[in-house]
Amino acid sequence: xxxxxxxxxxxxxxxLRMRALPEGGYDHLLKFLRLYRDAVQLVIDxxxxxxxxxxxxxxxxxxxxxLVSMGFRAHHAKEIYVYAESVVKSARGNGGRKPILRRLSAxxxxxxxxxxxxxxxxxxxxxxxxxxxxRLVASSERVEKFRGWSNYEMVVKCDGGGFWVSIxxxxxxxxxxxxxxxxxxxxxxxxxxxxxxxxxRLAKLKRFRTPLRKVLTHRIWVERVQKRYPRSWRFIKxxxxxxxxxxxxxxxxxxxxxxKVGDLVAELASKHSSIIALEDLDKLRENNKxxxxxxKRLGLWIYRKIQFCIEYxxxxxxxxxxxxxxxxxSSKCPRCGKKLAEYRHRVLRCRKCGFVGDRDVIxxxxxxxxxxxxxxxxxxxxxxxxxPKPDENPSGVQGKRDDAMxxxxxxxxx
Ligand SMILES: [Zn+2]
Numbered sequence: 001x002x003x004x005x006x007x008x009x010x011x012x013x014x015x016l017r018m019r020a021l022p023e024g025g026y027d028h029l030l031k032f033l034r035l036y037r038d039a040v041q042l043v044i045d046x047x048x049x050x051x052x053x054x055x056x057x058x059x060x061x062x063x064x065x066x067l068v069s070m071g072f073r074a075h076h077a078k079e080i081y082v083y084a085e086s087v088v089k090s091a092r093g094n095g096g097r098k099p100i101l102r103r104l105s106a107x108x109x110x111x112x113x114x115x116x117x118x119x120x121x122x123x124x125x126x127x128x129x130x131x132x133x134x135r136l137v138a139s140s141e142r143v144e145k146f147r148g149w150s151n152y153e154m155v156v157k158c159d160g161g162g163f164w165v166s167i168x169x170x171x172x173x174x175x176x177x178x179x180x181x182x183x184x185x186x187x188x189x190x191x192x193x194x195x196x197x198x199x200x201r202l203a204k205l206k207r208f209r210t211p212l213r214k215v216l217t218h219r220i221w222v223e224r225v226q227k228r229y230p231r232s233w234r235f236i237k238x239x240x241x242x243x244x245x246x247x248x249x250x251x252x253x254x255x256x257x258x259x260k261v262g263d264l265v266a267e268l269a270s271k272h273s274s275i276i277a278l279e280d281l282d283k284l285r286e287n288n289k290x291x292x293x294x295x296k297r298l299g300l301w302i303y304r305k306i307q308f309c310i311e312y313x314x315x316x317x318x319x320x321x322x323x324x325x326x327x328x329x330s331s332k333c334p335r336c337g338k339k340l341a342e343y344r345h346r347v348l349r350c351r352k353c354g355f356v357g358d359r360d361v362i363x364x365x366x367x368x369x370x371x372x373x374x375x376x377x378x379x380x381x382x383x384x385x386x387x388p389k390p391d392e393n394p395s396g397v398q399g400k401r402d403d404a405m406x407x408x409x410x411x412x413x414x
Contacts, residue, residue: 012315013170016146018138020122020156020163025132032126033104033158036080039067041101043084048098059085071127075109083107104158113154115167117143122165124156134165173318182274183367184265184310185329185360186303188212188295191261192360195272196368203272205361208261210306211253212298218246218253219297254302262309270317277371278307279326322371329366330359 022029043063047054054062059081067077091099112125120136120143134156149169157164180203185192188210195204222243229239269276281300294303311321333340333350340362343349349356357365 011170012173013168014146014149015166015168016138016142017164017166018136020134020136020165022163023133023135025126025130028126028130029124029132029134029156029163030104030158032130032132033106033156035070035072035127036076036106037101037104039070039072039080040084040087043067043081044088044099044101047085047088054085056082073112073125073127075111076127079107079109105155106157107153107155110152110154115151115154117147122154122167134163136165173315175320176270176273176318178275178320179273180275181277181368181371182265182269182272183277183324183364183371184279185363185367186279186294186306187360188298190360191265191306192358192364193265193268194361194364194368195268195274200372202365204268205364206268207360208264211257212295212302215250215253215302216295216298218250222246222250223297254305258302258305258309261306262311262313265310266313266317266319269314269319274319275371276310276314276319276321277324277367278310278321279329279367280323281307283323283325283327322375324367324370324374326363326367329370330363332366334362334365334369 046062060078063081064077067080068074072080087099087101091097108124114123116122120138122134122136124132124134126132146167146169149171151167151169153168155166155168157166178198180195180197182193182195189212190210191208193204193206193208194202197203225239225243229236265276268274281303284294284300294300314321331340332338333353333355334357335355336350336353338350338352340348340350340355343356346359347356348359348362
């Protein structure tokens with residue numbers, strides 16, 4: 001899924017990929033794909049030999065008549081030269097060689113196909129006036145989602161396994177008007193989130209435990225085994241199996257958790273019409289202090305996974321997500337800005353103003369403050385949020401209750 005802003009209206013674009021079974025016209029479709037690939041290659045060769053950027057108009061003048069005389073329809077021709085130009089551009093951008101196309105794949109404009117989602121049929125206009133009909137294979141739930149969206153382009157492919165189509169859908173995202181800001185602090189042990197009203201009042205605090213300690217146990221086990229059986233461990237059946245099993249568990253635990261948290265967080269954000277402020281993990285790398293809060297052994301992939309799910313679920317609900325540089329968010333006093341010192345386990349204290357607070361909650365508050373200082377239009381900038389009392393715990397942290405894990409059945413985690 002991608003999310004682009006054109007003018008004021010954000011547009012959501014998503015592709016639906018399906019297997020396609022040709023009902024007649026199989027040979028013509030295959031012929032079309034070959035012709036299309038060769039035509040794109042011809043255009044690539046030509047553009048490659050020319051220097052400088054080519055405008056759409058220039059491309060049209062250079063290639064349109066030629067392509068139409070090969071049997072392509074008007075919009076086929078346009079797709080071909082636009083695609084060829086983009087291939088050349090990205091190859092040059094990477095400093096690579098001239099691209100040689102091997103795969104059979106064609107991009108087709110909405111004027112050259114017709115999609116009937118109700119009976120899962122696609123008709124496709126080919127070269128020389130030929131046409132083909134494809135039966136599409138996809139579960140109804142996957143298709144149901146796109147009702148009410150418009151589609152504007154498709155790609156048809158042929159590989160060893162048969163034909164595939166990807167239909168590109170788009171819709172206008174009616175972005176939710178934010179009433180609150182939700183800032184989220186990711187840690188090894190937990191995900192802490194805080195919801196603030198636009199004038200700086202803390203409306204909600206919540207914490208979800210992460211299963212990362214468990215993931216780490218599996219990871220350490222794998223590392224230990226790999227060390228014990230240098231190189232040859234792969235060939236020992238039992239060892240290989242056990243390593244795979246632990247690898248699978250790591251994957252399962254983290255995906256199940258990431259999806260669950262993404263869903264819970266987005267649902268809560270939707271209820272409060274929040275803009276979601278996440279830590280920019282790329283900036284974290286630069287700040288070079290990830291080791292403090294994130295376990296180095298796990299790497300950042302697991303945090304990215306959690307963020308990915310939060311972002312995905314949020315956008316499904318038309319909520320805005322922003323990334324904030326987390327630099328010094330977990331070390332500065334949210335009241336006076338001075339450096340905080342360790343006070344008790346996970347509790348920090350400001351020597352200057354006496355502010356005391358939970359480390360992760362402080363990080364969430366600071367993240368919110370950073371967001372507000374960059375987006376003052378959202379509220380009154382610079383107003384200190386009402387910080388929680390030192391003994392105040394985020395809900396979900398008291399006792400053994402854990403909101404994220406409560407709804408996951410134990411067997412899903414093992
Ligand atoms: Zn202070």
